[in-house]
Amino acid sequence: MTLSEWWALWHADPRATPFQSPAWLDAWWEALGSGERRDVLVRDDDRLVAALPMRVWQDGATRRLVPVGAGESDYCDALVDPAAGNVAERLMTALLTTAQGCDEVLLPDLREGSPLLGPVPDDWISDCAPCETCPVLTLPETGPLLPALTKSQRRKVVHDRHRAANAGGAIEAIVAPDDIDAALDALFSLHEMRWAAVGQAGVLADPRIQSFHRAAAPALAAAGLLRLVTVTFDGRCVAVLLGFADASRGYSYINGVANTVPGQSFGSMAFATLIERAVADGAREFHFLRGEEDYKYQWGAKPTYTVRRTLRRR
Numbered sequence: 001m002t003l004s005e006w007w008a009l010w011h012a013d014p015r016a017t018p019f020q021s022p023a024w025l026d027a028w029w030e031a032l033g034s035g036e037r038r039d040v041l042v043r044d045d046d047r048l049v050a051a052l053p054m055r056v057w058q059d060g061a062t063r064r065l066v067p068v069g070a071g072e073s074d075y076c077d078a079l080v081d082p083a084a085g086n087v088a089e090r091l092m093t094a095l096l097t098t099a100q101g102c103d104e105v106l107l108p109d110l111r112e113g114s115p116l117l118g119p120v121p122d123d124w125i126s127d128c129a130p131c132e133t134c135p136v137l138t139l140p141e142t143g144p145l146l147p148a149l150t151k152s153q154r155r156k157v158v159h160d161r162h163r164a165a166n167a168g169g170a171i172e173a174i175v176a177p178d179d180i181d182a183a184l185d186a187l188f189s190l191h192e193m194r195w196a197a198v199g200q201a202g203v204l205a206d207p208r209i210q211s212f213h214r215a216a217a218p219a220l221a222a223a224g225l226l227r228l229v230t231v232t233f234d235g236r237c238v239a240v241l242l243g244f245a246d247a248s249r250g251y252s253y254i255n256g257v258a259n260t261v262p263g264q265s266f267g268s269m270a271f272a273t274l275i276e277r278a279v280a281d282g283a284r285e286f287h288f289l290r291g292e293e294d295y296k297y298q299w300g301a302k303p304t305y306t307v308r309r310t311l312r313r314r
Contacts, residue, residue, distance in 0.1 A: 001041055005048045007223075012081045015113065018244040018251065019073040023219035025053055028069045031212035038065065040078070040098050042090045049084035050091040050115070052077075056102060065095075065102040072212065074134060074253070074289040075306070076109040078116055088115035096124060096311070105311040109290075116309065123314050131308040132290040135301035137275070139250075139284055145276045150300045157272045160265045167261065168234060172273040175228040177221045183228050184214060187240035190256025204254070213242070220244065227251075229273045231266045239266035243274045250278025250286045271299070 006022045018024055029037070035056045042050035053068035067076040080087045095116075099105050107116050109131055120126050140148040146157065164170035175183045188204050195202030203209060220226035225246060231239035238258040244251040252274060257267040278286050288296040292303070 001039055001048060001051055006051065006079075009048050009051055009079045009081060012083070013079045014082065014248070015077065015111075016079055017075050017077075017246055017249070018220060018225045019069060019075045020077055020079050021220070021223060021225060023223050023225060024073070024216050025069050027212055027216035027219060028072060029053075031208050031215060032072065033068065037068070038098050040091065040095045042084075042087060042094050044084055047081075049081040050087050050094075051079045052091065052095060052116075054095075054098060057106075062104065063102045065099045065105045067107065070106075070108055072209070074109060074132070074251075074287075075111055076107065077111065077114050080115050088118045091115055092118055092120060096120070099311070103312070107309040107311070109306045110309060111306055112304075114307075117307065120311060125312045125314055127310045127312075129308050129310075131306040133292050133303050133305055134290050135288045135292070135296040136304050137286040137288070137299050137301040139275070139279050139286055141284070145272070145279045150298070153298050153300060156265070156268055156298075160268050161272075163264055164233060164266075164269065167264070170231055170233040170238070170266065170269060172229065172231050172269055174273070174277055175230055177218065180217050180221060180226075180228060181214070183230050183237070183240055184210075184217060186230065186237040187242060187254075187256045190237070190240060190258055191254070192256075193258070194256060204256075217242075227274055227277055229270045229277075231270050231273075233261070233266065239270040241267075241270040241274055245278060245281055245283065248282075248284050250275065250281065250283045252286075252288055268295075271295075275299070 010016045010021050038054045040052040054065050055068050057064045057066045070076055078091055110116055146154050191202050191204045225244050227243040227245050229241040230237050241255040242253045275286050288301055
């Protein structure tokens with residue numbers, strides 16, 4: 001699979017998210033990948049019509065075939081060209097053939113409608129279980145964001161911005177490509193401070209995770225998929241929110257926020273900036289991704305669910 005083929009298939013699939021893009025998965029593989037790589041590919045003559053990068057994971061005594069990017073990708077899935085005939089069935093056949101020598105195929109974080117949730121042959125057993133809750137906010141078709149929010153959330157955004165303005169002003173910004181590294185530095189630092197306060201390291205403390213994001217962010221930016229927000233107050237960065245975008249959706253992934261000003265929520269300002277940008281981009285949904293934190297529902301998001309599918313031979 002060439003890089004150009006991969007991107008062409010990504011653009012052809014309306015369900016594709018940044019988590020299935022080469023920008024995300026190539027960076028993940030370089031920083032975090034291990035085991036044997038096995039890409040599942042389906043072609044119509046010379047045209048790539050389905051792809052699912054996989055790897056072999058030796059989990060104790062169990063040899064599993066799992067998607068590349070699993071764990072750090074809130075949505076895992078295959079890419080398929082909807083114009084190709086019978087592609088989901090051919091993809092499943094190719095996947096199970098690729099699983100030769102493995103004890104099971106583990107498919108986490110699948111959304112409703114995934115081509116990986118279709119039927120399997122009688123000599124395979126399929127177990128599906130709830131995986132993660134990913135709240136989703138429906139965005140207004142026209143007009144600004146604030147009037148479409150719940151009354152309490154609208155009041156909170158306005159209050160936080162007014163309070164910051166009265167305290168000397170805060171600058172909310174979508175980070176330019178040249179400023180990505182500095183914004184990531186601030187994200188790692190703020191995230192570390194937050195978790196250190198409760199005696200934990202936090203996921204971003206791992207140098208491999210940091211290397212992954214330092215590689216993925218500029219690649220996503222080059223593809224138009226990165227939305228990295230900063231809030232600056234009193235001359236220093238007080239909030240960073242790492243988010244993404246595609247043709248119809250906005251996403252928030254991870255954040256770091258300084259809690260240094262009583263009564264001020266710089267985090268809500270960062271989210272407001274990111275969601276407003278999604279509206280301006282023409283997105284119809286904003287995905288808060290995995291986790292059921294209260295603040296996601298305060299924005300008006302509704303829960304959606306992913307599925308973990310495990311396939312084993314009879």
